[in-house]
Amino acid sequence: MRADLNCISIGSNNQTIACDNATGDFSLQSAFAFEPIPHIQAIEELSSSFDQQNFLISQVQQFSDLTNKLNFTIDRQTELMVHGKSLITTLESVNDTLSSTPKGSLSEVIIGALFSVIAAFTFNLIYWYLVDKKKKLSSSIARLNTVLDAFEKTATEYWYFSYHIRHSKSNKIKEMKMKAEHRILRQSKSEIVKLIHRKKTKTEVDAELTELLSSLFDSATGGDFESSERKEDLKRVGEIIKICTQIRMITAGLNT
Amino acid sequence: MEMSVFNIGLQFSQEPSGRYYSDTNKRSGEAFREEFLRKELEALQPDEKITFIMDDGVEGYGSSFLTEGFAGIVKYGYMQASEFKRKIEFQYSDSDFKFYADKIIQYISEAQFNSKKYVPTKPKTK
Numbered sequence: 001m002r003a004d005l006n007c008i009s010i011g012s013n014n015q016t017i018a019c020d021n022a023t024g025d026f027s028l029q030s031a032f033a034f035e036p037i038p039h040i041q042a043i044e045e046l047s048s049s050f051d052q053q054n055f056l057i058s059q060v061q062q063f064s065d066l067t068n069k070l071n072f073t074i075d076r077q078t079e080l081m082v083h084g085k086s087l088i089t090t091l092e093s094v095n096d097t098l099s100s101t102p103k104g105s106l107s108e109v110i111i112g113a114l115f116s117v118i119a120a121f122t123f124n125l126i127y128w129y130l131v132d133k134k135k136k137l138s139s140s141i142a143r144l145n146t147v148l149d150a151f152e153k154t155a156t157e158y159w160y161f162s163y164h165i166r167h168s169k170s171n172k173i174k175e176m177k178m179k180a181e182h183r184i185l186r187q188s189k190s191e192i193v194k195l196i197h198r199k200k201t202k203t204e205v206d207a208e209l210t211e212l213l214s215s216l217f218d219s220a221t222g223g224d225f226e227s228s229e230r231k232e233d234l235k236r237v238g239e240i241i242k243i244c245t246q247i248r249m250i251t252a253g254l255n256t
Numbered sequence: 257m258e259m260s261v262f263n264i265g266l267q268f269s270q271e272p273s274g275r276y277y278s279d280t281n282k283r284s285g286e287a288f289r290e291e292f293l294r295k296e297l298e299a300l301q302p303d304e305k306i307t308f309i310m311d312d313g314v315e316g317y318g319s320s321f322l323t324e325g326f327a328g329i330v331k332y333g334y335m336q337a338s339e340f341k342r343k344i345e346f347q348y349s350d351s352d353f354k355f356y357a358d359k360i361i362q363y364i365s366e367a368q369f370n371s372k373k374y375v376p377t378k379p380k381t382k
Contacts, residue, residue: 175273179316186355217359221318226274 014209139196141251144188151181152244155220159237163230175226182217189213196254208250216243260306261347265313268292275320276377285324286377294324294334300343308361310348310356317356327363333370340364 017026158174161167189209196202219239224230264272274284281287296306326344330337341364346357 175318176315179318183316183352186352214355214359214362217355218319222320222323224275224279225318225320227276227279227320229276229278 033066067243133195137192138255139187140191140195141255144185144192144251147181147184147188148244148247151178151185151216151220152240154178154181155240156237157242159220159233162232163224166230168228172177178220182213182220184215185216190253192251202252205250205254209247212243212247212250216240216247219243259345260300260304261309262292262296262306263309263312264288265309265311270313270315272314272321274319275324275381276371278377279320281379285321285326285328288321288325289328290376290378295327295330297335297340305343305345307345307347310346310353311350311370319359322356322360322364326360327367328374330364330367330369331372332374336369337364337367 017028020027153173154177158171158178165169189206193202193206193209196205219236223233223236268288269283270290272285273279274283274285276286300306329335329340335343341361344360346352346353346360348354348357
């Protein structure tokens with residue numbers, strides 16, 4: 001039996017008679033069966049449609065991403081092309097400058113080159129001339145100081161002791177040494193003055209050294225020089241040491 | 257102007273040294289002045305000069321010799337410094353001897369005329 005109700009049928013009730021093998025009793029069994037409903041099918045279709053739509057949306061999104069990336073790449077390439085063109089223009093300009101011949105005639109170019117060579121040569125010549133002069137000056141000053149040391153030692157020893165007949169020979173040697181060494185000092189002074197570069201310094205140093213050497217001559221070979229009556233003269237010893245030191249100070253100033 | 261020449265190395269000594277006779281006898285400044293220079297100066301004509309050759313065989317001079325030999329002329333009153341300087345000249349081949357010539361002029365200029373009485377130191381010969 002099937003009940004008809006004023007409602008939406010969602011299924012059917014199937015009844016069957018069953019006989020128990022043991023007891024032999026009969027029984028009525030009902031089984032309810034669902035039937036497909038159009039609404040549910042619609043919902044399923046709608047759901048399926050949503051799934052498809054979602055899939056399409058994701059596809060569109062991916063496509064949009066790809067488009068953006070492509071645009072970025074195209075922009076970069078355009079920018080690089082612009083820079084490349086600028087670089088090529090610059091390189092062409094450099095190439096033109098380097099490969100082109102100088103303006104002016106060939107003779108002007110040769111004269112210019114020749115002048116540069118002469119200028120470089122002259123500068124080199126002057127530089128080494130000055131270096132050589134400086135070395136010679138140092139050498140001459142060293143020679144003067146060596147002779148000055150010897151003169152100072154001889155003169156101070158000579159005047160520190162009175163004349164004694166027992167030392168007459170050594171005294172004679174000292175007298176001859178003092179005269180000879182003073183001559184060498186004067187010659188060394190002339191060499192040094194010649195090697196001084198600045199005219200003002202040359203004049204000043206010449207005047208100062210000439211004056212000092214003149215005073216040294218008076219002190220060392222004056223008084224009872226070469227006399228058998230000579231007494232020790234400590235004042236004269238002091239003068240000789242003082243003058244020698246003044247000469248050393250002047251030459252030291254030149255050597256710096 | 258006439259010119260007289262005196263070669264110190266040849267006519268006096270190649271080793272002029274010392275101040276007085278008592279120091280080096282015939283080579284001293286005193287000997288040079290008294291035995292040679294005074295006589296040469298006295299023999300000069302009024303407008304005549306004497307030239308001293310300084311470096312012929314001579315190695316050098318000491319201040320004591322130059323002072324006594326040349327400036328002694330003024331110091332002992334034999335001649336005024338200005339007149340003496342006018343009458344003498346120096347000659348040398350070695351330019352270094354200019355120093356001695358300059359020193360002689362300096363000593364003559366600094367000497368006081370007739371400021372000292374001359375007392376000979378020459379030993380008396382027997």
